[in-house]
Amino acid sequence: MTRQLRIAVSGLHRGDNPQPGPAVIRSIRRRYPSAQIIGLSYDLLESGLFSKSDDGVDAAFLMPFPAKGPDALLERLDEISEIYPLDMVIPCLDSEIPNYLELSDEFKSRRIKTPLLTRKSFDRRNKENLFQLGKAAGVRVPRTIVVCDLMAAHRACEEIGFPLFLKGKQYGAGRVTSPAEVAHVFHSLMAAWGGPVIAQSAVHGSGDEYDVVGLGDGRGGLLGSCAIRKIMLTGNGKAFGGIVVNDPALQESVEKIIRKLKWWGPFELEFVRGQHGHELIEMNPRFPAWTDFPSQIGCNLPAMLVDMLLSRPVAPASPCKPGRMFIRHNLDLVGDISQLAELSGGSLMRDTQPNLLQSLEPVN
C-alpha cells in the first residue's frame, strides 16, 4: 500500500486580497482526494484554517515570517516533518519563494519536493527587471524606472508622465495622478514593503485587464494555461470575476515570456490592453487566487504541478473554452476560540478528516 501523499501549502487567507492556498488545495484534492494537506500559516486568523470544506487543511502550523530568512524556515519545516513527514511544499506567496530557492539543496537532501525554479528566472521576472525582460522577449511592457528615494521618485514620475503607478517591490501599488500624490504613495510603499519602489507608466487604451495562469516545463515550454479577462474587480484591482478568452496575440506573448525564462512551475502573467495591444504589467511566480477556476473546467494546473514534482508524466492540459467564467462567492466560516488557542501554541491538528465536502455538518 502506498503512503498517503502529504503536501504543505501556504497562503491560506481568502480575504479582500485573497491568497492562492485554498484554491491550490482544492485543485489538488480534485486529483488526489486522499492527500493530506498541511497548512503553513502566518496568522491565527487566516481564513483557510477554518474551512471544513475540500479547501481546508488537515493540520496547520504557524510559520516564521519570510523576512526571518531561510534558516528559520528550514528549522520550522524540520519540526513539522517530525510530526508529519512532508512529501512536498507548495509555497503560494511571492515573498516566500526566495527562501525556498535558497534551500533547494537542503530540501533535496531531505527528499522534500519544492519548486525547481531557478534564481535567475525568478529574478528576471521581478518588477525591477520586467521591462528588460519584455524587451528581450519581444513583449510590450510599460516603461519602468526603479527608485530608492523620494527625490528620485519625483524625477521618475516627471520623466514617465502622469498618470502612472508606483509599485512596491513585491506587493502593493498606488495610482499617482499628480506630483502632489507622489510622496504619500511612495512613503506608504516604503513603509509596507521596503525599497526600492517601481514607477511604471499607466497603460493608455481600453484599460481591460487580462490574467493568464500557467505552468512552465522548465525548458521553455508551456504545459497548460488559462487566459481570462477580469470582469469584476475588487477595490484593489484583484479579479473577483473573469471570463476565459482565446486571443492568439495574448497567447503568443505568454509563450514568448515563458520561452525566454525557461520558466519552471506555476506563474501568473498580468496584462492591460493598451492602444497597441496587450502590455505585460506583472509576472507572479506562483498560482493566482483564481487557480481553482481552470481546474474545474479541465485545466488542473496545481494537480499537474504535483505530478511534475513526483516526476510523473505530465500531459499538456487541454485549452479552456472561451466564455467559461467565474464569479467569486464569499461565505462565512464558523470557528471556535479553542482553535485560536490551539494554533497560538504553534499548531492545529485535526484527528479526523473534516476537509471533504461530504463531511460538512451543522454547527449549533
Add this chain to the structure above:
Amino acid sequence: MSANRTRKNGMNGGNAVHLSNLKIVNGCLAFDVCSGKFHRISESAAFVIGELKRQTPFGALISSYSQRFKIPRAVAARDIELFLNDISVVR
C-alpha cells in the same frame, strides 16, 4: 436595432472585432472570444450578425432582414449600414 455599448467608439473600446471571433449566445448576447467582451444585443442585431457570420451577401442580407422584420427594403438597408458602422465589425 441596437447594440448596447459601453463606449462611443465601437464594440471593443475602439478595437475592431473580427466576425470569426464573435459568438452569439442564446440570441441575445454577443461575446468576443478574443477580447472577452460581451454585449447584450437586440434580436435584429443578432439576426444581422448571424447572417454576416454565414457570409450572406449584402443584397441578400437586406432582403432577408426586410422580410424577417417586415420593413421596407430601403429602411432595412439604412438600418444595417448604421448598425455596421456602429459596431466597427471587420468583415
